[in-house]
Amino acid sequence: MNRPPLTIRLCGPRGFCAGVDRAIQIVVLALKRYGAPVYVRHEIVHNRYVVEGLEAKGAIFVEELDEIPAEHRQQPVVFSAHGVPKSVPEDAASRNLFYLDATCPLVSKVHKQAMRHQRLGRHVILIGHAGHPEVIGTMGQLPEGTVSLVETVEEADAYQPADPDNLGYVTQTTLSVDDTAGVIARLMQRFPNLTAPSADSICYATTNRQEAVKAAAPGCDLFIVVGAPNSSNSKRLVEVALRAGATRSMLVQRASEIDWSEIGEIGTLGISAGASAPEVIVDEIIDAFRQRFDAKVELAITAEENEHFLVNRELRDVELTREDMAWVNG
Template identity: 75%
Template sequence: MSLKPPLTIRLCGPRGFCAGVDRAIQIVVAALKKYGAPVYVRHEIVHNRYVVEGLAARGAVFIEELGEIPAGRRDRPVVFSAHGVPKSVLQDAAIKNLFYLDATCPLVSKVHKQALRHQRKGRHVILIGHAGHPEVIGTMGQLQPAAVTLIETVEDARRYQPHNADMLGFVTQTTLSVADTAGIIEVLQQRFPKMEAPAAESICYATTNRQDAVKAAAAGCDLFLIVGAPNSSNSRRLVEVAERAGAVQAALVQRADEIDWEALGRVSIVGLSAGASAPEIIVAEIIEAFRQRHTVIIELAEMVQEHETFLVNRELRDVVLTGEDMAFVNGALD
């Protein structure tokens, strides 16, 4: 009987759920406990298929637009996702007389407030982000279309021609790569020295912490795996960070069965982290899959510990969640 080849897994910390994701999932679970099923959720509550399927099994019904709620069900709660929504969605909910619970991450709400502050000061708002991402749609939707311009790349920043270069202010999508954002901001500041920064950093602490941990662990890794969904911006950025920081190859996977074991070849050091919407149970699943094939040594690559928590909506603070509920909320339970 042949021995399993040795393998070191550099397990990053922090990884996985951030406080905003934890709060959003908790809002849906608490709403189901308080009001019963169905609870409608506009858009994926967070960008993770495993989480969405788990909530659907509990009675959540995912929709893309409020018009999908049947007329006879408009007395049911509807939850707005952690990514935030345009003001038009809130107005539509009021017109339809819907009871809604806003699960927008408080850090995304902070960016909305920063953009509105720029507008109140008479500045045209530059939003650095990715077109089509729900967070970007939500942030741009806080303002009139003529009041905000989306900048996606350094080249966009070089081409941009404002009506008044002296009255500009910028904000950023919370889940971007710090390095990519810095390059865009540098070009804009060189071109428009009077451009105002937001009152506080837009990129969220969890995004920065996860990127820093991956950056520190990547050098020397034959492979770096990031657990996350293809439509998760912060997860895709982690793959890019791992590649830039020295991993031979990096890949995004949603589950262990997506790993192409035959194509891996001989690997001795594997980095492992998870995007902010990926549950810990999948990280454990991937480690176990490696243990079936290798003699695994876990090497912790922890940068900081996170202790942030965000309160759920006032309407749900009387709901008592069980230990099993909280294990699901925290991503540790199937």
């Protein structure tokens, strides 16, 4: 059977960022040092493949700390990469739990910027998505009533602060750069004395992945983003692809999710992956298209990433082998 030709534009950077890689390593290293089970509060990152892989190694995921049985309270509990409110480590300490914080250092930086605003007497505006774990964690760093969440330009228009001249803002790290710029511009227009954070809140990995998608998307008949439906940065990549010129764009967790009857006739396919999606799934999806198309892969690389974040001090002398991470790196 003759397979139709297909050009695949593969974005770079894509997939795991340094914060996600660090969080997964923390769980794997904790399992090597302390043995199973290692408890993890919430999904360590927003990806079912990663979560199920860690479960197979002996990690147990819980929603709240009171789910950890009394007989396992000497085992470590890991806090997810998205960050947690201050009340969570306080709760862990009250239960005599040993915890390892896997919060991404760039999320921790946002926490510090928000606390600095508040310490200097500014009311904090957090630009982000309600209910996202990172937003819950950031708002949980501050006393009640000292932070307000703004999601859209319309909400920026409607926002009525008690003291319009004494405001500071931070943002969720995984937002659309363009959307966030619009919200910030409207807030600055309404409140000229609004104080920006000392450094960009949107992380380098989010920006880099969006820029790569913008470069690759024009002329694509279809753009696939590998990622989970609860992954903020992955959903933003779908939106960015459409805005940049892709005819269609979709979010896919695994190749098995693709409805081939809906793919239709395509000549150019774009592929990227959210910051919590492993490369092994990208390879899986490319292979699935190669089975059906005479596909050639072109790289669309817009930046190189060399960032590396150290794991917790308690784990730095544990050796991590290639085999330890082979299941997730492919």
